[in-house]
Amino acid sequence: MTKYDAIVVGAGHNGLANAAYLAKAGLKVVVLEKNPWIGGAAVSREIQDGWIYSNCSYVCSLLRPEIFRDLDLSRHGLQIVPYGGGVTCTSSGDILGNYTDHDVQRREFARHNARDGDAYHRYSTDVMRQCRFIRPLLLRTPPDPTSFRVRDIREMVYLSREFAKLGEQVIYDTIRFYTMSIADFLGEYFESDLVKAHLSGSGIIGTALGVYSPGTAYVLLHHYMGEVDGSSGAWGFARGGMGAVSKALASSFKSFGGEIRTDCDVDQLVVRGGKVRGVALANGDEVHADIVVSNLDPKRTFTKLVNEKDLDPAFVERARNFKIRGSSGKLNIALDGLPTFPALGPDNPLRFGDMHFIDSLERLERAYDDWKNGTWSKDPYLDLLIPSMTDPTMAPPGKHFMSVFVQYVPPKIHGRDWTDADRDAFRDTVVEQIARHSPDFKQLVRHIEVRTPRELENEVGLTEGNIFQGELTMDQLLFNRPFPGYAQYRGPVKGLYMCGSGTHPGGGVMAAPGANAAREILLDLRKPNTVPEGWTDD
Amino acid sequence: MKPEMNHKLHFRTAVYQTPFHPRTSALNVLNEWHRWKDYTTADAYFDETLEYAAIRNACAVFDLTPMTKHRITGPDALAFLNRLVTRDVAKIKPGRVGYCVWCDDNGQVIDDGTIFHLRPGDYRLCSQERQLDWLARSARGFDVSIVEDTHDVAALAFQGPTTCAVLKKMGLAGVEKLTPFGIGFFPFAGGELMVSRTGFTGDLGYELWIEPGRALALWDALFAAGADHGIRPMGTHALEVSRIEAGFVQAGVDFLPADAAVRIDRTRSPFELDLGRLVDFTKPVFTGRRALLEEQRRGSRYRLVKLDVEGNKLARSSYIYDRARNVVGTVTSAVWSPAAKTNIALASLKMPWGRPGDELWAEIYYQRELQWAKVMARCRVIEGAFFDPPRRRATPPADF
Numbered sequence: 001m002t003k004y005d006a007i008v009v010g011a012g013h014n015g016l017a018n019a020a021y022l023a024k025a026g027l028k029v030v031v032l033e034k035n036p037w038i039g040g041a042a043v044s045r046e047i048q049d050g051w052i053y054s055n056c057s058y059v060c061s062l063l064r065p066e067i068f069r070d071l072d073l074s075r076h077g078l079q080i081v082p083y084g085g086g087v088t089c090t091s092s093g094d095i096l097g098n099y100t101d102h103d104v105q106r107r108e109f110a111r112h113n114a115r116d117g118d119a120y121h122r123y124s125t126d127v128m129r130q131c132r133f134i135r136p137l138l139l140r141t142p143p144d145p146t147s148f149r150v151r152d153i154r155e156m157v158y159l160s161r162e163f164a165k166l167g168e169q170v171i172y173d174t175i176r177f178y179t180m181s182i183a184d185f186l187g188e189y190f191e192s193d194l195v196k197a198h199l200s201g202s203g204i205i206g207t208a209l210g211v212y213s214p215g216t217a218y219v220l221l222h223h224y225m226g227e228v229d230g231s232s233g234a235w236g237f238a239r240g241g242m243g244a245v246s247k248a249l250a251s252s253f254k255s256f257g258g259e260i261r262t263d264c265d266v267d268q269l270v271v272r273g274g275k276v277r278g279v280a281l282a283n284g285d286e287v288h289a290d291i292v293v294s295n296l297d298p299k300r301t302f303t304k305l306v307n308e309k310d311l312d313p314a315f316v317e318r319a320r321n322f323k324i325r326g327s328s329g330k331l332n333i334a335l336d337g338l339p340t341f342p343a344l345g346p347d348n349p350l351r352f353g354d355m356h357f358i359d360s361l362e363r364l365e366r367a368y369d370d371w372k373n374g375t376w377s378k379d380p381y382l383d384l385l386i387p388s389m390t391d392p393t394m395a396p397p398g399k400h401f402m403s404v405f406v407q408y409v410p411p412k413i414h415g416r417d418w419t420d421a422d423r424d425a426f427r428d429t430v431v432e433q434i435a436r437h438s439p440d441f442k443q444l445v446r447h448i449e450v451r452t453p454r455e456l457e458n459e460v461g462l463t464e465g466n467i468f469q470g471e472l473t474m475d476q477l478l479f480n481r482p483f484p485g486y487a488q489y490r491g492p493v494k495g496l497y498m499c500g501s502g503t504h505p506g507g508g509v510m511a512a513p514g515a516n517a518a519r520e521i522l523l524d525l526r527k528p529n530t531v532p533e534g535w536t537d538d
Numbered sequence: 539m540k541p542e543m544n545h546k547l548h549f550r551t552a553v554y555q556t557p558f559h560p561r562t563s564a565l566n567v568l569n570e571w572h573r574w575k576d577y578t579t580a581d582a583y584f585d586e587t588l589e590y591a592a593i594r595n596a597c598a599v600f601d602l603t604p605m606t607k608h609r610i611t612g613p614d615a616l617a618f619l620n621r622l623v624t625r626d627v628a629k630i631k632p633g634r635v636g637y638c639v640w641c642d643d644n645g646q647v648i649d650d651g652t653i654f655h656l657r658p659g660d661y662r663l664c665s666q667e668r669q670l671d672w673l674a675r676s677a678r679g680f681d682v683s684i685v686e687d688t689h690d691v692a693a694l695a696f697q698g699p700t701t702c703a704v705l706k707k708m709g710l711a712g713v714e715k716l717t718p719f720g721i722g723f724f725p726f727a728g729g730e731l732m733v734s735r736t737g738f739t740g741d742l743g744y745e746l747w748i749e750p751g752r753a754l755a756l757w758d759a760l761f762a763a764g765a766d767h768g769i770r771p772m773g774t775h776a777l778e779v780s781r782i783e784a785g786f787v788q789a790g791v792d793f794l795p796a797d798a799a800v801r802i803d804r805t806r807s808p809f810e811l812d813l814g815r816l817v818d819f820t821k822p823v824f825t826g827r828r829a830l831l832e833e834q835r836r837g838s839r840y841r842l843v844k845l846d847v848e849g850n851k852l853a854r855s856s857y858i859y860d861r862a863r864n865v866v867g868t869v870t871s872a873v874w875s876p877a878a879k880t881n882i883a884l885a886s887l888k889m890p891w892g893r894p895g896d897e898l899w900a901e902i903y904y905q906r907e908l909q910w911a912k913v914m915a916r917c918r919v920i921e922g923a924f925f926d927p928p929r930r931r932a933t934p935p936a937d938f
């Protein structure tokens with residue numbers, strides 16, 4: 001039986017990025033994926049003939065450009081196409097458009113509140129300042145603030161210096177920002193409830209917190225810190241759906257001699273003498289390597305993959321307490337034609353962008369109340385896009401693919417498991433909200449794939465269906481992600497590493513956790529580093 | 539007419555036409571336009587060199603409508619403005635205009651602009667950037683109304699030595715009595731025309747303000763009266779040459795508005811823009827006062843200087859070096875001055891450089907027939923405007 005230098009468990013995009021960097025450094029690497037397909041939550045699947053669904057993630061911005069270039073993803077077929085702007089349709093038939101053009105956008109905000117039109121400028125400057133602080137940290141391993149190793153001290157010094165560069169006032173702002181609610185943050189800039197409702201969506205996506213919960217301002221930043229071709233905060237489609245990202249990473253990995261095995265459910269980590277020896281598959285086979293990298297979320301890794309008896313009790317407790325609450329769902333819809341949205345009209349360019357239907361903070365908070373009460377939001381926040389309007393590969397000509405992300409959806413219904421009847425009722429709630437804004441929508445529906453946290457957990461392996469592999473709150477960010485003392489991608493057993501979104505810098509299709517983990521593994525192996533570090537702007 | 543933008547379908551017209559567009563578009567034979575906030579505006583009409591020449595030799599008309607305008611009224615209008623800007627607004631009497639800057643709490647310039655004291659207690663603030671957010675935030679506690687009325691006022695800059703003669707010919711009785719920074723109101727086409735003796739060219743000139751419905755009538759009357767006085771339309775390029783000759787700074791070009799600075803060290807104080815004369819510490823309170831006092835005590839970080847650059851190659855975006863070849867600053871605006879027949883530049887230099895007599899060098903990259911070359915050109919710091927004709931101040935102005 002062949003022995004590998006490293007096994008990566010899970011062919012999510014981070015597992016693939018990790019594997020690519022290890023293979024690039026000359027290691028013999030195999031990726032083991034339980035599903036018949038690769039990609040995890042960055043996947044495209046043809047569930048309806050002729051329709052490609054981005055089944056989970058659907059838009060791209062966070063993918064680090066340094067990795068894109070370094071792994072030659074363009075040559076491996078990846079193309080990111082920007083889409084423009086977004087819009088909130090109000091219950092009275094009006095809209096708030098977030099146009100890409102600066103002046104049009106200002107006029108649109110001013111149409112709802114004269115002052116808010118001008119305030120957007122200050123808002124985006126301040127958010128940009130926070131982005132500039134966080135971006136250099138994405139492709140860096142967080143230092144351990146309690147360790148006194150030279151490297152950690154050096155990194156702490158670097159961090160403090162970057163922090164000091166912000167200036168006194170901005171430091172205060174930054175500390176507040178990381179602990180604020182998105183509603184409070186937006187309240188410092190805007191008066192219009194509609195404007196605030198529109199912008200706050202990014203603060204709650206994927207997060208089991210409400211617009212008034214502390215910590216949601218950071219979640220907004222997490223959605224702004226990306227870019228498309230240097231256009232900060234811009235989002236785009238991966239041509240061919242989000243699976244194109246995983247496909248390109250896999251192709252890059254293979255070009256370095258890597259091997260991927262699908263339909264390969266890993267049951268257990270094999271630990272002998274306190275060291276990792278490989279993994280045991282569900283079918284009873286074993287695969288051997290002294291390094292095993294887990295792409296699974298930390299909770300799953302340490303409560304399922306690793307036998308808890310191989311771990312210290314305190315560590316097991318941390319893993320069990322890791323905050324990974326499911327709060328999102330998704331509808332993927334095949335359409336026989338393009339639905340109309342009368343509030344937008346036939347020629348509004350925002351039809352190509354993201355659409356939302358919740359027009360007040362109050363409604364957003366009520367949506368969160370439903371989640372707390374153990375049910376999906378009866379008036380949910382939707383992030384709706386029709387990628388096929390931009391990407392011709394997604395559906396046959398004249399037909400369309402609609403991606404509808406839904407917040408909030410709980411992992412359990414009143415404490416019990418989801419049933420198929422629940423799932424259908426959830427689907428109907430979402431469909432009705434869309435139909436209220438698009439009269440011809442329902443009759444165009446050909447097929448709907450419904451994803452509740454149950455489906456997300458069963459299929460992608462995201463515990464509780466949490467899309468980020470763990471909440472993005474201060475207690476689980478930077479050197480606290482996933483747990484204090486374990487933020488440098490090393491597990492508690494020698495030879496075990498973590499590379500999924502549950503590690504720094506967190507969720508989203510970013511590939512940074514995978515790349516950062518590879519850097520650490522190569523360091524332990526005393527191999528030359530193949531992973532880009534820092535960032536390319538100034 | 540006033541373009542209607544305050545409706546849901548405004549996106550269909552991303553860029554609007556000013557009320558003068560029927561005339562400006564007919565004259566813009568080059569079809570050269572660029573965007574100025576909500577409007578399209580001419581870069582040049584027929585020949586930017588000749589358009590510039592009209593400013594200095596006869597008279598030229600520039601469509602100023604897109605300039606941001608705010609109307610400030612109410613019992614506390616004066617108190618509010620005095621809180622906002624660094625100079626003493628009480629000294630701007632009704633019928634007068636004052637150039638001013640306003641700062642953030644750190645004494646960094648947010649924008650520069652002009653305050654028009656239209657009638658007692660009734661002010662107009664013109665600025666480069668939209669300011670409603672800052673004005674509203676600054677107005678807390680003041681009984682004042684602030685309305686942005688950019689689109690309610692059509693405006694022309696009318697600049698050059700024959701302008702007064704043309705306005706007189708147009709029938710604006712007594713316009714010659716306006717002193718620099720004076721405002722006059724004249725009946726026009728059944729309405730009212732406001733004329734201010736202001737401008738961005740450093741020459742004799744006026745700005746004409748009118749309700750959009752009468753904009754075309756104004757244009758036509760002006761061109762009819764100016765026909766024998768060399769009237770020409772001018773675009774942004776010609777204006778830019780005269781602006782630099784006059785030594786005026788421009789937001790977004792010579793300094794970064796403080797509220798747009800992501801990198802906090804990129805901003806400038808009034809002193810660092812050579813606008814210290816606009817800071818009046820005898821006022822007990824105004825935004826940025828404490829920080830500016832502190833700057834006076836500790837010293838400024840930068841200095842904005844006017845440079846006379848040896849040779850004829852434009853020092854656009856050049857690095858400025860000291861004698862020891864250390865970079866001490868950069869050029870923010872540069873142009874060949876046809877009026878002064880000098881190669882000129884505005885530059886932001888690190889302190890203490892920029893004293894008269896300092897030895898400074900500009901690193902200039904230039905192209906001749908597609909081939910790039912580089913020179914180091916000696917620069918001389920000069921004081922006062924590059925071009926400052928006495929006619930700019932003469933009252934009454936001569937006819938040419």
Ligand SMILES: Cc1cc2nc3c(=O)[nH]c(=O)nc-3n(C[C@H](O)[C@H](O)[C@H](O)COP(=O)(O)OP(=O)(O)OC[C@H]3O[C@@H](n4cnc5c(N)ncnc54)[C@H](O)[C@@H]3O)c2cc1C
Pocket residue numbers: 009010011012013014015032033034035038039040041042055056057058059060061062264265266267295296328329330405456459460461462466467468469499500501502506507508509510
């Ligand atoms: C519905 C949804 C919408 C989202 N929308 C966006 C978006 O628009 N933009 C964005 O940037 N991010 C989005 N995200 C977040 C983003 O998709 C994820 O954070 C990211 O894809 C996670 O990647 P990963 O590689 O870390 O882990 P995963 O994608 O979770 O990969 C883990 C892999 O491990 C495999 N696996 C699990 N258990 C085993 C086992 N026992 N044996 C073998 N293999 C196993 C899984 O099948 C999977 O392939 C979304 C996520 C979801 C769920």
